[in-house]
Amino acid sequence: MDFAALDNPVVTVVHPPSFTMSMRQVPNELLLEIFRSLPRHTITALSLTCRKFKDISRPFLFTHLHFHPYSVRDDAILLPPSIVVDGALECLEFWTSDEIAPHVRSCKITPSEDTMVWHQNDESKWEILEFSIANPDSHYTLLDLFFERLGAFTRLRSFHAELVHFTQAGLATLCRASTLIDVQLVGCGVVAGERIDTTSLQLAVTRFSFAHKDVASAREGLRSLAPVTPSRPPPRGGTEVQLSCLGRKPCPLPRISPLCVD
């Protein structure tokens, strides 16, 4: 009989009678397997118990980034006060760090619903800081920085944006994310006056979905984004393209010539 396998077991644990075992002695591979089947809130709690569990929890907790670069109220864009911007920058810094960025599989970028924030000032008094309405000269600091850092997510598979107006630089970064397979744009377009010229860049994704509130804005949005939208099949098979309107009555979009999908 050949019991060579037994001489070389994966787990070798000696159990002297007085030895109290600890969860920390369970090998990492085994813990990964156990974590895999736990609900998220349990993993979050486990991450706060000790370093070992924190490290194991990271790939489970940081797969999806949901980022709010600004707020929207009554169709107006509201920019957050600097205190919120600083917090969001710190958050973005963390997500795009070498430790976390490789775990990120999907990104969602949507406006938040906040229009103000409570802040404790230097005299420990609480005050309300209002978001300010954006004007044509406003800088979209968080949005710009998000696209600047997007390249850190080397395993990004899906990207979802709502009410985002792209710049040439932002679109170029998105097109360079070679692992992307699924892009969903809702109510998106291009920054007014921005010229999109990406002759060599295109979204090579297998699923592209584009939605807008009505036909007119959808047509305009698509036209402005047309240079990068998938118009030829990517190397591996075709692209599934979905176009839809979010109005009360769903209406079919007119065919738009630059977007002819094979």
Added chain:
Amino acid sequence: MVLLVTSDNEQFQTEKDIVERSVLIKNMLEDVGESDQPIPLPNVSSSVLKKVTQPSTGPTEIDVRGRYLSTASTTVESPSRPPILEQSQDETRKRTTDISEWDQKFITVDQEMLFEIILAANYLDIKSLLCRRWLQDGSQHDQGARPPEEIRKLFNIVNDFTPEEEAQIKKENEWAEDR
């Protein structure tokens, strides 16, 4: 019947279909064929083996065995490696909620036994026994997670964070929430 010998030299006569829950033993039996020779399990103590081979009764038995057998067939290639399953999130979710009554009864064991069972289950390659319930919240905690302090107490974990680190991780975890 199969004869198993544990680390504390106790011998167990066990039904073949029960020990075959273990991919390791199943493969060994296949390799040696029909034989009366005892199978040594140097990493498993008698008390743990009793738990692992504990026969269950009633309809859950079929369910549990069915699952053991189906997992066995997918991991035959490398029985001695830790079973890391490649599976979709949906499947994971299904598995999480799909904990049989047998598993639930089974988990009412003390701490030390629990670790030994987890290790034995890994060694013997019995996937179903890598039971998530133990780390999970328990029925009284259905709505929220067990707090970290309680988990530490339960599993004998030493808090090796500084208060600053703990605050930082809390903050980072909040950033991970889908708001």
